[in-house]
Amino acid sequence: MRLILLFIGCLLASHSWSGSAHIAVAANFKLTLELLQQRFQEVSEHQLIISGASTGVLFNQITHGAPYHVLLAADELHPHKLVQQGYGLAASRYTYALGQLVLASRSTALATADEHFIRQQLSQAQTIAIANPKIAPYGLAAQQSLSHLQLWQPLQGRLVRGNNISQAQQFLMTGNVDWAFIPLSPLLAEQGISYWPIPAHWYQAIRQQAILLQSGQNNSAALAFMAFLQSDDALAIIAQQGYRLPERP
Structure with missing residues (x-):
């Protein structure tokens, strides 16, 4: 987690102007993201544009050129595949919530x-x-x-x-x-x-991962949002919406 914040902080240092970012979000997390969006826009000068769909559909859209800057997936597989295929930044990928x-x-x-x-x-x-x-x-x-x-x-x-x-x-x-x-x-x-x-041992753990896409590495709003997503404010909202939080190192 510290390495991720350091990575994002380094990128932010050279991109301090306000702007907007397009966030692709798994359908299950869309309502929670809308609450996060409200808080983020209260504490920053940036704006967010939200597009929701299933993780698999969003993955296909990204690999076919959709103009997203950040993906909030409902799993860890698709963010990993985005890194492998050159669409996502490996250092930015982390688990932001555990689904139930x-x-x-x-x-x-x-x-x-x-x-x-x-x-x-x-x-x-x-x-x-x-x-x-x-x-x-x-x-x-x-x-x-x-x-x-x-x-x-x-x-x-x-x-x-x-x-x-x-x-x-x-x-x-x-x-x-x-x-x-x-x-x-x-x-x-x-x-x-x-x-x-459903008892947790009935299904594979749902580790919902966020990743900064290549198209977002120079976007100040996307960088700021990725940092905000790991803040105490954001984590409190995520937990209140029925998600478990991953352990913080």
């Missing part, structure tokens, strides 16, 4: 659920929403969780795949599905939805 997956429903019985109950309910469910595991890290976590329950294959015909986690949540909110595997964060502001935290 939940199973959500309008059923109040989730408050006292256990693994047996969850397996039974899902095996009888008509429709279950997940994000597309091929492009959305939370969708992959949902697949891994269903595999833990030995339900991934049996439920194939009843899974409704969203392009990103926001779409999977929308399927639940509109009553189009009975259950949804989604992040904890967006549910904190919802009424009438119950959720059950």
